[in-house]
Amino acid sequence: MEFHSFLIKYGEIGIKGKNRYLFEDALMRQIKFALKEVDGKFFVHKCHGRVYVDCEGRYDYEETVERLKSVFGIVGICPVVRIEDKGFEELQKDVIHFIEEMYPDKKKTFKVEARRAKKQYPMNSMEINCELGGAILDAFPEMKVDVHHPDIRLNVEIREEIYLYSEIIPGPGGMPVGTNGSAMLLLSGGIDSPVAGYMVAKRGVELEAVYFHAPPYTSERAKEKVVDLAGIVSKYAGPIKLHVVNFTDIQLYIYEQCPHEELTIIMRRYMMKIAEYFAKKDGCLGLVTGESIGQVASQTMQSLAVTNAVCTMPVYRPLIGFDKKEIVEISEKIDTYETSIQPYEDCCTIFVAKHPVTKPNLERIEKSEENLNEKMASLFREAVETAEIILVK
Numbered sequence: 001m002e003f004h005s006f007l008i009k010y011g012e013i014g015i016k017g018k019n020r021y022l023f024e025d026a027l028m029r030q031i032k033f034a035l036k037e038v039d040g041k042f043f044v045h046k047c048h049g050r051v052y053v054d055c056e057g058r059y060d061y062e063e064t065v066e067r068l069k070s071v072f073g074i075v076g077i078c079p080v081v082r083i084e085d086k087g088f089e090e091l092q093k094d095v096i097h098f099i100e101e102m103y104p105d106k107k108k109t110f111k112v113e114a115r116r117a118k119k120q121y122p123m124n125s126m127e128i129n130c131e132l133g134g135a136i137l138d139a140f141p142e143m144k145v146d147v148h149h150p151d152i153r154l155n156v157e158i159r160e161e162i163y164l165y166s167e168i169i170p171g172p173g174g175m176p177v178g179t180n181g182s183a184m185l186l187l188s189g190g191i192d193s194p195v196a197g198y199m200v201a202k203r204g205v206e207l208e209a210v211y212f213h214a215p216p217y218t219s220e221r222a223k224e225k226v227v228d229l230a231g232i233v234s235k236y237a238g239p240i241k242l243h244v245v246n247f248t249d250i251q252l253y254i255y256e257q258c259p260h261e262e263l264t265i266i267m268r269r270y271m272m273k274i275a276e277y278f279a280k281k282d283g284c285l286g287l288v289t290g291e292s293i294g295q296v297a298s299q300t301m302q303s304l305a306v307t308n309a310v311c312t313m314p315v316y317r318p319l320i321g322f323d324k325k326e327i328v329e330i331s332e333k334i335d336t337y338e339t340s341i342q343p344y345e346d347c348c349t350i351f352v353a354k355h356p357v358t359k360p361n362l363e364r365i366e367k368s369e370e371n372l373n374e375k376m377a378s379l380f381r382e383a384v385e386t387a388e389i390i391l392v393k
């Protein structure tokens, strides 16, 4: 038996009234985006408060399910067999055929759940449940009815056509991207920041990203790696506008003017400032980083406080309480891990001091930054003006 549609189940808590429209429309937009490269013709629509994906003709079932599993907001994907309404007797035959094929092992309990969207259908839902239940018991005497905890919940939806489904494939949950504003992700080539982006996108936040490189100290290949990572994250998050900023002159200038043990922290503050510049320009509501407490010198509570102090926007750090192992697990699950561990240089590691401060003091750092005069203002301007914009999708 072939599946011709998917019923998309989504968490409905908190999506009453106008929010419901926004939620459903964003969900449909994301589903279309997720399916755009899958073999087949898809029609995504909502009908009677439900979202469906109808598949026309031949399509790649496995790939379709795989892609739908990456759409935030979906809690369940139900593959549907659509049949023509040729009267109740035919429906009974189709239902038996459906059970026959879907469940080779018949030692199961079941429940029929009929729903009539087409109210002029000559039987009501209760009658359909009883009659179909009886027909199934007649056809497969080893099956039993259990209305409370059935193994098989056979859904029969009467519409212009009849929809049969029983399986629910779990979706990723979360909120559809586009329902919660947008944020600027500081995306490095490491393991953490792609995971951070994924997690924020899962809450419905649209992403832009900024990557700082330092040619010729960092290679073109290091940049490609970040573009690849943005590509993987965009499978979940939708298209990502990636800003690639040449950070070399700013880094060299800090190196020249400031104590070397403060380099990393000052550099980090400038990254935040530049990210915030782009974020404000594009109407993002916050910054996102892959930092977690205590991982490295620049991520002690003191360092995070000093980095944070330069930002006027909220900085979201979804990995703040995670161990590396937990972050790696997510990166494997979302498929960024293999790309993240490719060994290319990062601009942060190039000018790093042997003994960076681990407990920086904000006043001292600000004092050191006073050495950076108007030249920094012009380097800053140049960095943002020459940023390369790549639309990753």
Ligand SMILES: Nc1ncnc2c1ncn2[C@@H]1O[C@H](COP(=O)(O)OP(=O)(O)OP(=O)(O)O)[C@@H](O)[C@H]1O
Residues within 6 Å of the ligand: 185, 186, 187, 188, 189, 190, 191, 192, 193, 194, 210, 211, 212, 213, 271, 288, 289, 290, 291, 295, 296, 298, 299, 346, 347, 348
């Ligand atoms: N070159 C860069 N471009 C953009 N953002 C960066 C860059 N380097 C660091 N960041 C941001 O700062 C955060 C902390 O970076 P750091 O190098 O200290 O830690 P990390 O644990 O190696 O993070 P990651 O695994 O994401 O690289 C990153 O998660 C990222 O959000």
